[in-house]
Amino acid sequence: MSRAFNFNAGPAALPEVVLLEAQKHLLNFNGTGMSVMELSHRSKDYEEVHNSAQSQLRKLLQIPDNYEILFVQGGASLQFSMVPMNLLSEDKTGYYVLTGAWSEKALKEAQKVGNTKILASTKEENYRSIPQLDLDLLQEDAAYLHITSNNTIYGTQWQSFPDLKVPLIADMSSDILSRPLDISKFGLIYAGAQKNLGPSGVTVVIVKKDLISEPLDHLPTMLNYQTFSKNNSLYNTPPTFAIYLLKLVLDWVENEGGLAALERKNIEKAKYLYDAIDESDGFFKGHASKESRSNMNVTFTLPTEDDTKNFLDAAKKQGFIGLNGHRSVGGCRASIYNAVPLEHVQRLAEFMKTYR
Incomplete structure (x- = not known):
């Protein structure tokens, strides 16, 4: 069967070799007589998949040891809420750069949680460009600065990232793994998988450990990053098949150079x-x-x-x-x-x- 010329924005094309590899082991993964979708998430066979996906991502992105890699559900849209719920205290302000619809939605959710300000925006020009930042506008009350690294609807992308004294938070759903990154510039990166990482169903969160070290017992359990950090993202049943395909995509990235x-x-x-x-x-x-x-x-x-x-x-x-x-x-x-x-x-x- 001929493959379509797939230019969908997401869910998007997956490497054909990844699909064939998954197909080959669909009914019998690693000699278990079961599909990955049927394995217990507490089993040794799945644990190897889970940990391998984390270690391969750490290797490819050169993620330092003082960062956690979390596998969360709910897509990037849930991160619009989780970021301010975990990082925005009552006496702080979350700063946002508006470069398209998704950054607008991130801001809207943060406004429900705490104080926010718009640092820069190109909305008046229908989001044709990435704005120049005046970092002097970041006040002492800044908890973080949030950006969307690539804007799927308008076709714009950050070509470089600012050096900040406050945590830089980036929604990288649509361009993670597309280029090398200096992870140390960021406090937290999140990315829905369905563009460059794999199929929909898993969201990757890369977060500096000291940002999520303080107890936040008032948060619902599944909206607290510490729940995922302390339990290796296995507090509840993770999207096991999506993480398996993520691991295969990461292997493909390595094989591509x-x-x-x-x-x-x-x-x-x-x-x-x-x-x-x-x-x-x-x-x-x-x-x-x-x-x-x-x-x-x-x-x-x-x-x-x-x-x-x-x-x-x-x-x-x-x-x-x-x-x-x-x-x-x-x-x-x-x-x-x-x-x-x-x-x-x-x-x-x-x-x-x-x-x-």
């Missing part, structure tokens, strides 16, 4: 599409300003809405799936996460040129 190799490939893939846009004499128009363009989500429009609809219809007939822009902004969006093959991106770029 690690994050530096993936970054080079991601830059190459994005260039094909941005060149098709820039060389179209305005037929295709990118949404993001050039200095803020994302290597994960390429967003663009055509001259009219009818042109956009006709383009999307023609693309679908050629096997290109998931190119519709987010319902809130329309247009087109090609999500080219790690697992999207270079050849698929090349085919899309050629189609864009031919269609024009």
